Each structure stands twice: as structure tokens, then as C-alpha cells.
Amino acid sequence: xxxQVYHVIVRLRSPLHIGYRKVGNVQRTxxxxxxxxLWGALTMRLTRDATxxxxxxxxxxxxxxxxxxxxxxxxxxxxxxxxxxYQVVWPWDNETLFRPRFLSSYQSTALAYPQHAAAExxxxxxxxxxxxxxxxxxxxxxxxxIFAKTDCTLxxxxxxxxxxxxxxxxxxxxxxxxxxxSPCEDDQLFGGVAQFQQSNNSFTIxxxxxxxxxAHTKADNAAIIGNLEPLVGREWRSHGGxxxxxxxxxxxxxxxxxxxxxxxxxxxxFGVWEA
Amino acid sequence: MATYQRQQYLLMTIDPVHIGTGGYRLGRVDNSIVRxxxxxxxxxxxxxxxxxxxxxxxxLYETPEAAGQSQDNVQYPDQNPVCYTFGYIEKTGNGNNVxxxxxxxxxxxxxxxxxxxxxxxxxxxxxxxxxxxxxxxxVKHNGAALExxxxxxxxxxxxxxxxxxxxxxVNVAGKAEVxxxxxxxxEQRWQAIANRIVLVNESLFSHVxxxxxxxxxxxxxxxxxxAAEEGALFTYEALPRATFLTTEVVLDDYREAFPKDxxxxxxxxxxxxxxxxxxxxxxxxxxxxxxxxxxxxxxxxGTRGFGRLVIVGEPLKQKYGEERGNEQ
Numbered sequence: 001x002x003x004q005v006y007h008v009i010v011r012l013r014s015p016l017h018i019g020y021r022k023v024g025n026v027q028r029t030x031x032x033x034x035x036x037x038l039w040g041a042l043t044m045r046l047t048r049d050a051t052x053x054x055x056x057x058x059x060x061x062x063x064x065x066x067x068x069x070x071x072x073x074x075x076x077x078x079x080x081x082x083x084x085x086y087q088v089v090w091p092w093d094n095e096t097l098f099r100p101r102f103l104s105s106y107q108s109t110a111l112a113y114p115q116h117a118a119a120e121x122x123x124x125x126x127x128x129x130x131x132x133x134x135x136x137x138x139x140x141x142x143x144x145x146i147f148a149k150t151d152c153t154l155x156x157x158x159x160x161x162x163x164x165x166x167x168x169x170x171x172x173x174x175x176x177x178x179x180x181x182s183p184c185e186d187d188q189l190f191g192g193v194a195q196f197q198q199s200n201n202s203f204t205i206x207x208x209x210x211x212x213x214x215a216h217t218k219a220d221n222a223a224i225i226g227n228l229e230p231l232v233g234r235e236w237r238s239h240g241g242x243x244x245x246x247x248x249x250x251x252x253x254x255x256x257x258x259x260x261x262x263x264x265x266x267x268x269x270f271g272v273w274e275a
Numbered sequence: 276m277a278t279y280q281r282q283q284y285l286l287m288t289i290d291p292v293h294i295g296t297g298g299y300r301l302g303r304v305d306n307s308i309v310r311x312x313x314x315x316x317x318x319x320x321x322x323x324x325x326x327x328x329x330x331x332x333x334x335l336y337e338t339p340e341a342a343g344q345s346q347d348n349v350q351y352p353d354q355n356p357v358c359y360t361f362g363y364i365e366k367t368g369n370g371n372n373v374x375x376x377x378x379x380x381x382x383x384x385x386x387x388x389x390x391x392x393x394x395x396x397x398x399x400x401x402x403x404x405x406x407x408x409x410x411x412x413x414v415k416h417n418g419a420a421l422e423x424x425x426x427x428x429x430x431x432x433x434x435x436x437x438x439x440x441x442x443x444x445v446n447v448a449g450k451a452e453v454x455x456x457x458x459x460x461x462e463q464r465w466q467a468i469a470n471r472i473v474l475v476n477e478s479l480f481s482h483v484x485x486x487x488x489x490x491x492x493x494x495x496x497x498x499x500x501x502a503a504e505e506g507a508l509f510t511y512e513a514l515p516r517a518t519f520l521t522t523e524v525v526l527d528d529y530r531e532a533f534p535k536d537x538x539x540x541x542x543x544x545x546x547x548x549x550x551x552x553x554x555x556x557x558x559x560x561x562x563x564x565x566x567x568x569x570x571x572x573x574x575x576x577g578t579r580g581f582g583r584l585v586i587v588g589e590p591l592k593q594k595y596g597e598e599r600g601n602e603q
Contacts, residue, residue, distance in 0.1 A: 014321075014383060048277035053531040104312045107296065108322050110344060111330075122344070132313025137481075162279060162595060164381065164525075170362065172321035172383030172523070 003072075003147045003198050005184040009079070009086055010160065010176040012140045015106065015128035017167040017174065019234075027167075029127040031091035031103060032255065033076035033142060035215060035271020036233045036247075037165055041174075043067050045159040057236065063154075068269050070152040072203060074189065075215045075255060075271055076144035078102050078129060088143050088190055092212065092256035101133050102140065126168060141179065145189055147196075147203055147267070157181055190214070203267040207259050216252035217265060219275035226257020231272070278528040282558055282590040283411065284565065286385055286520045287464055290583040291489045291513035294323050294574040306511035306575075308488075311386070315481050317488065317514055319385040319573065319584075324522065327573040328382065328564030329361045335550055335563055337543040352376075354534045355544070360557040379530060379557050385522035389468065390480075391515055392440045392487045399430075400468045400519065401440060401484070403477045410521040411456040411591060414474070416449060422476065423448055429474040440473065441487045462588040468519075489515040513581060524590070526558050533557060562590070 018037050020028040043064040048054040050063065079086040091098050110122035131140055148156065160181065166174040187195045194214060195206050207213070213224070216231050231249040249272055265273035294309045294317075311318050333342035340348040341357040345364065352358040352365055362378030388410050389400040404422050407414050416429055423429050427448035428438065437444050453472055455465050475483060495507035514520075533556055541553035554560050565586060572582025 048279075048527065048529045050276075052277050052529075054277050054529040055532075106309075106320065106322075108320070111326055119344070130312040132311065134312045137313040137315075164527075168322075169381050170378050171325050172381050172525075175381075175383065175525075 002150050003203070004150055005196065005198075006146045006148065007180070007182050007184050008076075008144055008146050008160065009179040010076075010142050010163065011179050012078075012129065012131040012142060013175040013177050014131055015104075015168070015173045016131075016142075016165060017126055017128045018165070019167055025123060026105065026125040026127060029103065029129060029166075031078065031098065031129065033144070033165060035073055035075055035269075036249075038073055038076060038144075039064070039067055039270055040235075041163050041165045042071070042156060042159055045162060045164075046154055046156065049155065049159060060236070066154060067156075070149045070154055071156060072147040072267050073271050074145045074267075076142040077190075077214075079141045079143040080133070080138050081141065086141055086143050090212070090256070101135055102129055103127060104130050104134060128168075128173065142176065143190070145184070145196075146181075147198075197264075204264045205267060205273065206264045207262065209259065209262050211259050211262075213253055213255050213257045213259065213265075213273065215255055215267075215271050215273045216249070217257070217273040217275065218250050218252050218268075219265075219273075222263055222275040223260035224253050224257050224263075225260060227254040228252070229254055233270075277531065278526060279595045280526040280558065281593045282524040282526070282561075283593075284385075284522050284524070284590045285388070285410070285459055285462075285465075285587040286522065286584045287587050288514055288516055288518045288520070288583070289569070289585050290572065291491075291515055291576075291581050292319065292518075292572075292574055292584065293511060293513040293576045293581050294319055295511075305509040308512050308514070311384075314477075316387055316484050318387065319514075319520060319522070321382045321384045321522070323573050324385060324565065324568075325361070325382040327568055327571075328561055329357060330564070331567030331571060332360070332560050332564035333357045335543070335567065337545045337547065353532075356534055356554050356557070356560050359530070359533055360560040376530075379526060379528045380561055381525040381527070382561065383523040383525070385520040387484060387514070387518060388521050389472065389519035390484050390487070391517045392473075392483060394439050394441075394473075396434070396438065397471075398517075399438075399440070399471050399473045400517075401473045401475055401480065403480050404474055405477055406480075407453060407474075413454045415452045415454075421451075423474055425476045425479055427476075431472040432470045438473065440475070440483050443479075443483060443486065445473075445475065445479075456591055458591065459588045464585075464587050468517075487515070489513045511576070513576070519587070520584075524558065524561050526556070528557060558592075562586075 018030040020030045047060045047063040051059045077088045079088045105125050105127040107125040110119040160178045163176045164174045189196055197204050228251055231252045233247045235245045235247045265275055268274050296307050296309055308317050309320055330342040333339050336357055341355050346352050349355055352363045360380055363376055365374045388406050389402045391398050392401050404414055428445040429448055429451035431453055434447055437446055451474055459465050490512045492510045495504040497504045541549045543549050551563055569583055569585045574582050
């Protein structure tokens with residue numbers, strides 16, 4: 001069984017919040033879309049497209065498993081249009097330039113409408129990736145790759161046309177507009193930053209010496225320089241409510257960490273790499 | 276397939292609207308308003324519309340307890356159209372079992388479409404080609420759509436001389452024809468301004484808007500002296516009256532269990548007649564809530580006469596895979 005690799009570009013149509021951590025009353029965002037967030041958004045859309053009403057946890061779990069089996073993906077990174085092409089702006093290349101260009105935050109409070117006054121203790125601030133660069137107002141895109149089995153039965157391309165990713169979606173955040181899905185003709189990812197090779201059931205991605213990790217990576221014995229973080233997410237399970245299940249993937253190197261020698265990694269569930 | 280629909284609203288401010296950023300002093304004003312990052316054009320955040328629509332819908336349905344952060348006092352939240360539409364938290368077993376239900380609508384930021392500016396020919400409404408197209412309007416100039424140059428403008432009426440937009444003078448590059456989507460064309464508010472539209476380059480739009488916002492100065496009065504209190508002078512800005520905005524509402528009704536039995540008949544929770552049209556789906560709840568903004572306002576300074584917005588015409592509705600059309 002073979003896989004087809006697709007280069008995917010979506011345009012950000014509203015602020016995007018990918019949950020990271022909380023500092024005081026500020027909810028920080030990650031500067032990229034994690035595989036878990038993409039998996040969750042795709043699973044939600046595909047389940048709702050396939051079943052009505054889509055209220056059973058079992059249906060979500062089943063489609064979520066199918067996404068794991070039939071699709072794999074890289075993390076998606078902010079990109080800007082460059083001529084007829086798109087150029088990723090890596091968050092780690094120049095963090096002091098990246099943050100003021102792409103990240104902002106929105107401070108708000110709940111109002112008590114009968115009094116037309118702020119409700120007490122409700123002041124909060126949510127950080128987001130802006131749909132336009134903050135300096136020049138250019139549209140911001142997200143670029144990444146989706147690997148689909150050639151006999152994939154999931155209507156993921158149609159789902160990408162109505163994808164809402166991340167947090168604060170009730171307030172219109174996380175809206176995306178599909179710009180292009182194009183099959184990859186070579187084995188290059190992100191313009192040659194990494195190469196992929198496929199085997200029957202999985203992918204390996206190779207990085208050159210001093211290359212950057214493009215996803216969270218479990219690497220017990222690899223020579224990598226970078227930040228370690230426990231990769232934790234929240235999931236909806238049949239027992240409990242929204243986000244009450246803590247999904248722990250493991251302690252990983254963060255995207256942007258540097259490999260000391262050329263290295264190959266296997267792409268696992270949620271786009272997480274493993275040495 | 277779960278119901279997936281988009282609605283597009285055309286809104287017009289009938290008061291100045293102030294959605295504050297939290298009282299920072301920024302440039303010339305103490306209390307600045309929320310702006311779109313990147314373009315710096317003011318907007319009304321989806322959070323503000325969402326909160327106001329929920330609160331007003333809850334009042335209309337005579338269950339104001341369905342509006343707040345906690346829905347503990349809503350007797351049957353699963354049967355409450357406001358809770359169903361906007362989401363709720365249900366606690367059972369003395370609060371030991373907590374279940375959160377996400378809402379089925381997303382309400383997006385409202386973006387400025389047509390901004391009123393003083394000119395030597397009276398008030399004109401400034402916009403851009405991109406904004407009009409995004410909102411479903413068609414623009415023709417000599418048979419083809421055209422983006423004006425930075426220093427020029429297209430008008431929807433005959434004029435050859437230069438035109439001022441506030442303090443800024445632009446060259447007139449010709450006449451454009453702007454057509455509203457079906458359903459909005461015959462609206463009085465649209466017709467009143469259709470021949471007073473000025474199209475400028477997107478890069479100029481932000482400057483025109485930010486230079487012509489309503490900026491007011493107020494001061495607290497010391498009641499004993501009847502004079503201004505020391506240090507109590509402050510300035511604040513607002514979107515001016517007669518600004519047109521567009522916003523979208525997405526319905527993702529994955530539950531398909533809207534409590535029709537109680538609501539389709541047009542009764543409130545207390546069995547009184549429901550003001551306005553009966554609610555048959557979550558989009559009706561959103562519309563009823565948004566319509567109340569015409570009476571009660573959104574954002575700050577509400578008690579000083581700020582905040583009212585009116586819905587112009589009926590929202591455009593689009594189901595996935597279908598063409599966009601008017602709701603009626």
C-alpha cells in the first residue's frame with residue numbers, strides 16, 4: 001500500500017489560538033498548528049459529515065482512529081505569499097521579529113448586560129496568530145503536508161474546505177479558507193528543509209546535520225539540542241466532559257530543536273516524530 | 276451530514292459604538308477601541324456580538340439565567356434554545372458530574388464595510404474593492420472591476436474634480452457601479468448611500484478610517500462646585516453613526532436536536548408569546564439576539580447613548596455546496 005503526499009495551503013481568515021499554557025490571566029498560543037489540533041479539527045469535521053446527529057463519542061473515536069490509520073501530517077506553520085509561491089516563516093528563525101509580526105492578544109471580559117458593566121473576575125487575555133501580519137498587513141497562510149493512503153476512504157479534502165481549528169471557535173476564531181491542495185512531485189518538505197521516505201505503513205523524515213525538528217519529537221538517545229516539554233493535550237472522552245481527559249504523549253523535544261547529526265525520524269500519531 | 280450553514284449580516288451603527296481595549300492610553304485617546312491587527316481598522320469582535328446576542332436572546336425567552344457564565348439555575352438546559360445555541364455547562368449529582376456542551380454557532384468579528392466621512396460634497400461612504408467583494412457586492416468600472424491607485428478614488432456618482440475625505444485630498448479616477456447582493460438592493464439604508472460611495476486603495480482605507488473616527492472628550496463634574504473635577508478629563512473613540520459592517524455566523528448543528536416542540540410555536544419559557552418570529556433553529560436565536568442590539572446596544576458607554584446597531588435587510592444564507600442567496 002502506498003501513500004500520496006499533498007502540499008496544503010490554507011489561509012487564516014480569523015485569529016487562531018492553539019492552546020499552549022497559561023501565564024497569569026493570559027492564555028498563550030503556540031506559533032504553529034500541532035498535529036493534535038489538526039487531527040482534532042479533521043476528526044470533528046469528518047465525523048459531523050458522516051453522521052447526524054454527531055453526538056456519540058463512539059463515532060468521533062472511530063473516525064479519529066481512521067484518521068490515524070489513513071492520514072498522517074506534518075505540523076502546519078505560518079507562511080506568507082511570495083510571488084506565486086508561499087514562504088514559511090519559522091517561529092525560531094528570529095523570534096524577536098516573529099512575535100511582533102504574527103502574534104497578538106485580545107483582552108476582554110464578560111459583561112453583565114443588565115448592568116452594562118464588566119462581570120467581576122472575568123478579565124482574560126487570549127493570545128493568537130493574526131490573520132494579517134501586524135506590520136505590513138499581509139494575509140497569513142498556514143503551510144503543511146498531508147500524507148494520505150492511496151485507497152483512503154476519508155473525504156478529508158472536502159473537510160478542509162470547512163475547517164475550524166483551535167480555541168475560541170464560538171467567537172469565530174480558527175476559521176480557515178482552503179487555498180490549494182497539490183500532490184507532491186518530489187520528496188522535499190517545506191522547500192527542502194526536510195525529506196521524506198515512505199514505507200508500507202509509515203513515513204520517515206530525514207533532517208540534515210543542524211536541521212530543525214518540525215514537530216514534537218520523542219528521542220531518548222538522539223543528539224538533539226533544544227527544549228524539552230511534556231506534550232500534553234486535552235481530549236473529549238465518553239466518560240467525562242469536554243477536555244476532561246488529559247492525553248499525555250510523552251516528554252518531547254519542541255519543534256525548532258536542532259539535530260547534531262543527520263537523522264531520520266518516524267512520523268507517528270498526531271504528527272509526532274520518533275527517533 | 277450535520278447541518279452546516281453560513282449567514283452573512285449587513286449591519287449599520289445607529290449610535291457611536293465603543294468596544295474598548297481596556298483603557299490604555301494610545302496616541303491621542305485615553306480609551307481606544309478594538310482594531311484588526313495588521314490593518315489597524317476598527318472592528319466589533321465576535322466575542323462582543325456573541326455575548327450580547329446570547330444575553331438578549333435569553334431575556335427574550337424569559338430565561339435570563341441562561342445568559343451568564345453559569346447555567347446552574349436553568350431548569351432544563353437541554354430544552355432551552357439559548358443554551359442549545361450558545362452552549363452550556365450542566366451539573367448533576369450535587370455538582371459532582373459536570374458536562375459541558377459546546378454551542379452550535381460561531382459568530383465572527385464584524386468588519387467595517389462602508390465608513391462615513393465628511394467631504395466637500397457632504398457625507399460619503401468610503402470602502403475598498405476587496406471589502407465589497409468579500410461581502411458579496413459586485414463592482415464594475417468601465418465594464419471591469421478595478422482597484423484604485425493609492426492617491427485616487429472611484430466614485431459611484433459623476434464628478435471629475437478632486438475630492439477631500441476629511442483632511443485628505445484624492446484624485447477622482449472615474450465612476451464605479453456598486454451593486455448590492457439580492458435582498459439588500461432595495462433596503463432603504465443601502466439605497467440612501469448607494470450613490471455616495473468612494474472606493475479607495477486598501478492601503479489608504481485604514482488612514483481614512485482612523486482619521487475620521489468619532490473622538491469625544493468627557494469630564495466628571497464635581498457636584499458641589501458644578502465644575503470639572505481635577506484630573507477627570509478623558510477622551511474616547513468610537514465607530515461613528517452610519518458605519519456599515521458585515522459579519523458572518525456559522526451554524527454547525529452537530530446535535531440536530533434543537534428543542535422545536537417548545538419554540539416553534541413562538542412561546543417563551545413562561546408560555547408567553549415570544550416577541551418577533553418563532554425560533555425554529557439556532558440561527559433564529561442568533562438573529563433574535565442580534566436584532567435586540569438595535570434597542571439595547573453592544574459594547575461600552577451604553578448608558579451614554581452608545582452602541583446600537585441595526586441589521587440591514589435579511590442575512591444572506593449559504594448551505595455547504597450551494598450558492599449564496601437571500602434568506603427569504
